[in-house]
Amino acid sequence: MTSSETEPAPASAASASTAAADASGSGAGAAASAAATPGAGGAPGVVDYEALYEQIKDKPCHVVQINQRKDGFNGGTFRTRASLIERELDPIYKAETLAEVHEEMEAAGKRLRQLGVFTGVSMLAHEEPLDDPAACTVELAVEESNWFKLRAATYVQGGESTFELGAGLTNASGRAEALTANLEYGMENSHTASLAFKQPRVGGLPATLEVRGSQLFRNNQKSSSYTEQLRGAVLALKSMDGSQGLEYELGWRRLLDPSRSASRAVMGQMGDYLLSALRYTALLDRRQPAAGGAAATLGGAGWAVRSTTEVAGLLPPSGAGGVGGAGGPSSELRYVRQQVDAVANVPMEETGAVVFSVGASAGLLLPWGPDGVLARPTCIADRFFLGGPSSLRGFKYKGVGPTDVRRPPEGRAATSDSAAPRRDALGGDAYTSIFASLMFQLPHPALKLLRLHGHAFVNGGNVIQLAGAGRSPAELLSEFGSSWRWSCGAGLVLPTPFGRFEANYCVLLSSQEHDRVKRGLQLGFAASSVA
Amino acid sequence: MSGSVCILYKWPECWGLPSLSPACIQAEAYLRLAGAQFAVESCPTSSSSPTGQLPALERDAFISPAEPDEFAAAGGVLAYAKKHIKDLDAHLSLAQRADLLAFTSLVESRLNVATLMTCWCEPRGFAEMKKAAYGNKLPFPLSQLIPWSKQREVRRRLPPHVEPDQAFADAAAVLDALADRLRSSGAAFFFGAAPSSLDALLAGHLLFYRVSPAAAPVLQDKVLSQPVLCEYLDRLLGRHFALPATPRAALEQAAAAGGGGGGGSGSGSWSDAARGQKKAPPPKVEPSAAELTFRRHSTYWLLGAGAAVAAYVLLSGRYIQFATLLENAVEGADDDDDGDDDDDDGGDE
Numbered sequence: 012m013t014s015s016e017t018e019p020a021p022a023s024a025a026s027a028s029t030a031a032a033d034a035s036g037s038g039a040g041a042a043a044s045a046a047a048t049p050g051a052g053g054a055p056g057v058v059d060y061e062a063l064y065e066q067i068k069d070k071p072c073h074v075v076q077i078n079q080r081k082d083g084f085n086g087g088t089f090r091t092r093a094s095l096i097e098r099e100l101d102p103i104y105k106a107e108t109l110a111e112v113h114e115e116m117e118a119a120g121k122r123l124r125q126l127g128v129f130t131g132v133s134m135l136a137h138e139e140p141l142d143d144p145a146a147c148t149v150e151l152a153v154e155e156s157n158w159f160k161l162r163a164a165t166y167v168q169g170g171e172s173t174f175e176l177g178a179g180l181t182n183a184s185g186r187a188e189a190l191t192a193n194l195e196y197g198m199e200n201s202h203t204a205s206l207a208f209k210q211p212r213v214g215g216l217p218a219t220l221e222v223r224g225s226q227l228f229r230n231n232q233k234s235s236s237y238t239e240q241l242r243g244a245v246l247a248l249k250s251m252d253g254s255q256g257l258e259y260e261l262g263w264r265r266l267l268d269p270s271r272s273a274s275r276a277v278m279g280q281m282g283d284y285l286l287s288a289l290r291y292t293a294l295l296d297r298r299q300p301a302a303g304g305a306a307a308t309l310g311g312a313g314w315a316v317r318s319t320t321e322v323a324g325l326l327p328p329s330g331a332g333g334v335g336g337a338g339g340p341s342s343e344l345r346y347v348r349q350q351v352d353a354v355a356n357v358p359m360e361e362t363g364a365v366v367f368s369v370g371a372s373a374g375l376l377l378p379w380g381p382d383g384v385l386a387r388p389t390c391i392a393d394r395f396f397l398g399g400p401s402s403l404r405g406f407k408y409k410g411v412g413p414t415d416v417r418r419p420p421e422g423r424a425a426t427s428d429s430a431a432p433r434r435d436a437l438g439g440d441a442y443t444s445i446f447a448s449l450m451f452q453l454p455h456p457a458l459k460l461l462r463l464h465g466h467a468f469v470n471g472g473n474v475i476q477l478a479g480a481g482r483s484p485a486e487l488l489s490e491f492g493s494s495w496r497w498s499c500g501a502g503l504v505l506p507t508p509f510g511r512f513e514a515n516y517c518v519l520l521s522s523q524e525h526d527r528v529k530r531g532l533q534l535g536f537a538a539s540s541v542a
Numbered sequence: 543m544s545g546s547v548c549i550l551y552k553w554p555e556c557w558g559l560p561s562l563s564p565a566c567i568q569a570e571a572y573l574r575l576a577g578a579q580f581a582v583e584s585c586p587t588s589s590s591s592p593t594g595q596l597p598a599l600e601r602d603a604f605i606s607p608a609e610p611d612e613f614a615a616a617g618g619v620l621a622y623a624k625k626h627i628k629d630l631d632a633h634l635s636l637a638q639r640a641d642l643l644a645f646t647s648l649v650e651s652r653l654n655v656a657t658l659m660t661c662w663c664e665p666r667g668f669a670e671m672k673k674a675a676y677g678n679k680l681p682f683p684l685s686q687l688i689p690w691s692k693q694r695e696v697r698r699r700l701p702p703h704v705e706p707d708q709a710f711a712d713a714a715a716v717l718d719a720l721a722d723r724l725r726s727s728g729a730a731f732f733f734g735a736a737p738s739s740l741d742a743l744l745a746g747h748l749l750f751y752r753v754s755p756a757a758a759p760v761l762q763d764k765v766l767s768q769p770v771l772c773e774y775l776d777r778l779l780g781r782h783f784a785l786p787a788t789p790r791a792a793l794e795q796a797a798a799a800g801g802g803g804g805g806g807s808g809s810g811s812w813s814d815a816a817r818g819q820k821k822a823p824p825p826k827v828e829p830s831a832a833e834l835t836f837r838r839h840s841t842y843w844l845l846g847a848g849a850a851v852a853a854y855v856l857l858s859g860r861y862i863q864f865a866t867l868l869e870n871a872v873e874g875a876d877d878d879d880d881g882d883d884d885d886d887d888g889g890d891e
Contacts, residue, residue, distance in 0.1 A: 457861045
């Protein structure tokens with residue numbers, strides 16, 4: 012009768028008319044049988060299946076049996092436990108009308124796919140047993156994916172080329188769990204190693220449990236003269252479709268400056284910190300990727316909003332008083348951080364070849380503690396940075412925002428200015444960035460196949476420091492409004508799995524002193540901030 | 543001695559000592575003996591110091607070099623202070639310099655090892671150090687993790703195959719020798735009435751052994767049992783450690799108060815243009831060799847990728863069929879030939 016995978020197949024719909032005729036005998040009345048005769052809605056010999064379905068969908072119908080056909084990967088053994096599949100199929104037995112059966116079958120198929128262990132899930136309902144017109148049988152066919160995955164990738168992130176190697180064991184014991192190990196190595200000596208364990212449908216709940224332990228070393232010498240080492244573990248609970256997640260992270264962060272040339276502001280940040288943070292992420296995605304056109308590279312026509320809220324410093328409750336003397340950083344990170352990203356894509360004509368896209372991002376980082384809200388500066392590793400092809404085109408990576416002069420190298424006279432003193436990017440506690448672009452497909456069919464698009468854009472943003480600045484909120488607000496940066500330009504966009512690769516020619520409309528600008532041609536990856 | 547002020551980063555004060563780490567006491571002792579003007583900054587962990595190790599010295603643009611070991615870091619501080627602040631060994635005769643070298647290497651090879659062993663390898667000593675240094679300053683998981691990782695580092699650096707009892711016996715022998723030398727010379731400091739760098743090095747170890755609960759009992763008893771050593775330490779403390787050190791915050795406040803109301807930073811100031819100065823052209827920052835190499839390699843990579851894309855588009859036959867183009871060109875030539883033949887035929891007839 013109905014297949015929950017694609018639109019109803021005509022062959023199976025033919026039996027719908029037979030079942031409808033039988034169903035009418037069980038008390039629906041003559042109207043149904045009259046409607047079931049061919050020619051009721053169109054040319055003779057052609058059955059209007061949609062109208063037929065609309066009429067019989069509320070008839071009583073229940074599923075007596077679900078036949079399962081399970082295929083292992085490439086003909087191997089089928090590993091997934093039967094109880095796992097049975098649990099997802101249980102609600103189908105409770106359906107009482109045809110429409111409910113259809114809905115439950117679709118929902119069960121979606122849940123099975125969300126487990127992430129099957130490459131193909133298809134269900135078909137047909138009219139067996141024939142003697143009971145209100146009963147049907149469901150055929151389920153599932154095929155598993157391979158239990159071992161190996162992945163290697165290179166990409167450019169944050170001004171640094173990175174090579175990533177990952178290996179994973181999926182569903183080795185049949186409970187749909189996944190164990191992955193990841194290793195990333197960057198050209199500037201940054202490296203990350205992590206081990207993660209994921210269990211979908213943990214305890215029967217519609218949630219995925221993830222436990223991840225990682226060691227991260229990030230080298231920020233070029234932009235801010237410090238290196239960060241973070242060792243910790245994350246415990247996460249995510250919804251099955253990935254739209255909401257609650258995470259708790261406990262880690263040891265160590266900031267060091269091996270170059271000994273950091274500015275005073277960064278020097279005061281060095282040390283050991285305890286990161287104990289609770290993070291909630293929610294994504295509301297109303298974009299339709301299936302619409303096609305230019306909007307497909309941006310995730311589809313429509314809009315999407317993502318919000319991340321993070322509170323750090325709740326646990327463990329510390330009995331310790333302030334450390335490091337007046338004005339020094341405390342060893343336990345305490346802040347509240349909120350970030351909102353929104354994007355809207357509006358196709359400008361029916362073919363979808365031109366799309367107008369508007370995106371906005373805003374973030375706020377506020378420290379809290381016994382001394383008051385804005386007394387101490389926040390940790391530089393938590394702050395927001397702006398600049399680069401992803402956030403503010405026309406400026407170098409981390410090129411926008413508060414800066415401080417680095418320590419001059421020894422042996423150089425203080426008054427010599429043969430080269431301008433290099434500055435450290437300090438980042439800020441409050442930022443906003445806005446991006447508006449008109450993206451269009453290029454006319455040549457070869458370029459269309461490559462999915463190369465062109466775009467013209469306007470990009471603006473600002474980031475300021477709030478905590479530890481010693482100024483009143485009114486002053487900070489006026490500074491935020493008056494020191495906005497703007498740039499505009501045009502370029503080419505190529506979508507890749509890591510984000511959009513953009514080649515832009517940028518013109519700066521407004522910048523501030525000490526911003527590191529990139530005039531002319533700028534190449535880079537623009538990762539989408541939403542999803 | 544020049545006028546700018548040094549900043550000494552050290553472990554906080556504890557047990558009545560200027561610092562809970564003997565190496566930091568050594569650095570501070572040298573600065574006090576030299577009469578330098580300095581301010582101190584107490585750091586909760588060694589990562590909070592600008593070099594990643596304590597003690598550290600900062601003076602204008604100079605920062606003491608980063609060393610893996612705290613006694614090497616103290617050595618770096620002393621070397622800088624000797625060269626740029628005051629050389630305490632300038633007044634020594636040649637024979638005394640030879641003795642200085644001998645005693646200094648004795649202190650470094652024997653006392654350093656014994657001190658590190660009692661602080662980091664002895665269970666009771668390590669517990670005391672942990673409590674004093676990290677106990678009430680770091681939140682719970684860090685207060686165990688960080689001392690443990692530091693202990694591993696120190697143990698890795700200790701010379702291998704050194705037994706604790708041998709190390710402590712050697713240190714006790716050195717203390718006896720020092721006491722005998724002090725007794726026989728009878729002067730205020732080791733090499734006469736004026737202090738030398740050896741006095742700074744000794745002050746670190748001896749003060750620590752006398753007072754700290756982390757010092758091994760054998761060392762503590764040895765120091766207490768030699769009255770000449772106790773008098774020497776009392777003299778040192780009385781003459782040079784009487785005044786507490788200026789904390790850095792107080793120094794900065796004084797500087798700010800002295801510097802006064804020069805141009806309010808937040809409320810805006812006149813730009814250079816408003817003051818009549820022409821804006822200098824932005825200085826050209828020369829890219830470093832690594833950046834040039836990176837740029838060259840990325841250009842090659844992009845050219846190669848572009849060439850691959852162009853080759854695929856042209857040669858794969860999916861977008862432009864060369865065979866068809868050639869055929870069309872050939873057919874066009876054939877048609878011309880046929881046309882000529884027809885004309886000829888027509889002409890013949």
